Amino acid sequence: MYRSLTIVCAIFICSSFALSVSKENYITVIVDVIQSFNKPSDVISNVCWTNIYKKKLTANLAAADNPRSIKFVNDIHAKDLVHPEKVTFLIDVRCKDSGGFLNKAASRKYFGRPHRWFIINTPANEVSVPLVIDKMHLLPDSEVYVMQLINNSYSINLIYKIKPNREWIIENYGNWSTENGLTISRRAKKVALVMRRRNLARASIVTSMVITDNGSFADLETLRYKQIDSVTKGGFHQLTALYEFMNASREFVFTDQWGHHVNGTWHGMVGHLADGTAELAGAILFITKERMPLIEYMSHPMESSIKFLFREPPLSYQNNLYLLPFQASVWYCVGSFVLVLIFAMYFSAYWEAKKVADEKQKADDTTVLVPTISDVTIFVMCAISQQGSTVELKGMLGRFMILILFLVFLFLYTAYSASIVVLLQSSSNQIRTLTDLLNSKLELGVEDTPYNRYWFMNEKEPIRRAIYEKKIAPSGSKPKFFDLTEGILQLQKKPFALNCNLGVAYKVMERYFYEHEKCGLQEISYLQNNNPWQAVRKGSPYREIFKIGLLRNAEFGLNDRTNRIMFSKKPVCSVRGGSFVSVSLVDCYPILLLLLYGMILGVMLLLVEILYYRKMNTRP
Numbered sequence: 001m002y003r004s005l006t007i008v009c010a011i012f013i014c015s016s017f018a019l020s021v022s023k024e025n026y027i028t029v030i031v032d033v034i035q036s037f038n039k040p041s042d043v044i045s046n047v048c049w050t051n052i053y054k055k056k057l058t059a060n061l062a063a064a065d066n067p068r069s070i071k072f073v074n075d076i077h078a079k080d081l082v083h084p085e086k087v088t089f090l091i092d093v094r095c096k097d098s099g100g101f102l103n104k105a106a107s108r109k110y111f112g113r114p115h116r117w118f119i120i121n122t123p124a125n126e127v128s129v130p131l132v133i134d135k136m137h138l139l140p141d142s143e144v145y146v147m148q149l150i151n152n153s154y155s156i157n158l159i160y161k162i163k164p165n166r167e168w169i170i171e172n173y174g175n176w177s178t179e180n181g182l183t184i185s186r187r188a189k190k191v192a193l194v195m196r197r198r199n200l201a202r203a204s205i206v207t208s209m210v211i212t213d214n215g216s217f218a219d220l221e222t223l224r225y226k227q228i229d230s231v232t233k234g235g236f237h238q239l240t241a242l243y244e245f246m247n248a249s250r251e252f253v254f255t256d257q258w259g260h261h262v263n264g265t266w267h268g269m270v271g272h273l274a275d276g277t278a279e280l281a282g283a284i285l286f287i288t289k290e291r292m293p294l295i296e297y298m299s300h301p302m303e304s305s306i307k308f309l310f311r312e313p314p315l316s317y318q319n320n321l322y323l324l325p326f327q328a329s330v331w332y333c334v335g336s337f338v339l340v341l342i343f344a345m346y347f348s349a350y351w352e353a354k355k356v357a358d359e360k361q362k363a364d365d366t367t368v369l370v371p372t373i374s375d376v377t378i379f380v381m382c383a384i385s386q387q388g389s390t391v392e393l394k395g396m397l398g399r400f401m402i403l404i405l406f407l408v409f410l411f412l413y414t415a416y417s418a419s420i421v422v423l424l425q426s427s428s429n430q431i432r433t434l435t436d437l438l439n440s441k442l443e444l445g446v447e448d449t450p451y452n453r454y455w456f457m458n459e460k461e462p463i464r465r466a467i468y469e470k471k472i473a474p475s476g477s478k479p480k481f482f483d484l485t486e487g488i489l490q491l492q493k494k495p496f497a498l499n500c501n502l503g504v505a506y507k508v509m510e511r512y513f514y515e516h517e518k519c520g521l522q523e524i525s526y527l528q529n530n531n532p533w534q535a536v537r538k539g540s541p542y543r544e545i546f547k548i549g550l551l552r553n554a555e556f557g558l559n560d561r562t563n564r565i566m567f568s569k570k571p572v573c574s575v576r577g578g579s580f581v582s583v584s585l586v587d588c589y590p591i592l593l594l595l596l597y598g599m600i601l602g603v604m605l606l607l608v609e610i611l612y613y614r615k616m617n618t619r620p
Helices: 002-036 051-062 098-107 186-190 230-246 268-274 328-358 373-384 396-424 434-439 450-458 462-472 484-493 502-512 543-555 558-566 585-617
Strands: 041-046 068-072 087-092 116-120 144-150 153-161 168-177 181-184 204-210 249-255 295-299 306-311 443-447 496-501 521-525 534-537
Touching (some): 002 153, 087 098, 168 186, 204 230, 230 558, 249 268, 268 295, 295 543, 306 484, 443 450, 443 484, 484 496, 502 558
Parallel strands (some): 041 087, 087 116, 204 249
Antiparallel strands (some): 153 168
């Protein structure tokens, strides 16, 4: 009996000692692995250990190189995840409550980035996935380390699935032994986690594509009609390299809308990303506050600026040409000179009339300028307009003044006329803002696309709203939404501004515009945020792989190649001299207005003279 009791005690002591040694090793392995992350960690632990080993683990973590902290919990609380990028969950699957803890974590999506998990799965005879997480979906964005005791050493493995219906992938992170400590595998040490998981083994990744024309389905590869659904076709070719980078197969869902919030739900491409139908957007999107909780913006792959495009209008559309030849100071000098000449001519005429009276000569010569302000003023006006006069001054001084008068205004008239000819062929560069565009005489139109219709019809900012209500869709008329080619042809024929995708518009211009018509092109942005971005579903497990792949496309010039194929840059003005245009009614408007006012004033003066004449003749 004593012998049996001795054997039992010996077995108990040996097992206790072995358990103690194993717990000590657990602590060392845990600390070494967490320290290998080279980042501060807030450890949230769910283990059923005694207080002695919990205190030892706490002390060893506190003594590590980088700051570490640990909190022992029985349940998951959001208040413990203040800095999720620092959190490392530690759990022992042998504890009876570990299953509930893991299930709750999975329901709250805590297995995705940026959280880390360290799972103790010992003892084990071979590398395996713990049964408590076998049915869970730990996808490529997870970082779950499993520690197992195999052949007197501890194996630390990373486990994940490419997709929920795929097999587990087990990757060796490193091994720990009492002799060598933690030895990290060469691949884990040299290659980043996301790059080790980028091979998706031809798993299908769903992409949402925006197609507004049925012909685009067959034209995604051939690109025969680049101006139709150009953004989607460009995105299709840019994402081809991304799929090759991930070794994934493509699967598409199609829609005819980019997606906006309507009646409490999201539709279109954004709707596909929001409800998880698609992982990746097949077309670029503008950043809006409403979309931020649903999608994540990754990169800026293409220059697809949506702006008002117009040719500089004739100068007469913005200014009165007949006031521009001279600066204000010149006009003041000319006015002062005219007044001086009127008074000088008046005194000269008055002097000659007095001289004739003193010499008792007859003063009935009709070719002599009468010394009245009205006659002298009309004489000077005749000289200014180069019309000549039937009267003149007879004296030497008067003749000299007439010579000076006609000579000065001959030079002014020549300079003024030459400037007018130049200005009639000049264009205005004064339209620089949306306010200028609203107040200009340009007609406005918009390329007929789903996003343009949405943005213009729902804009609340006063200037932009006024542009839509007064220029695009005035009351009682059909909104001016055009096919791109139709809008470009109008831009060619008349002063017109078209809101469109510039890269595609310039490609259409290359087909229809003459070289001199490519000069004077101006752009004004209508959208407040005019930089489109590539987007993915919020919380996508492939987000980091997408990010690396998209940046790689940009670095290798793949995006630039597609952009050069799909879009054109602003054409260079090389033959501006060929842009001769005929004088239009707008150019002559100020002169015709002056003629009309002169005729009205002449009729009024005639009526005044008639009334004055009758009044004078009715006196007794």
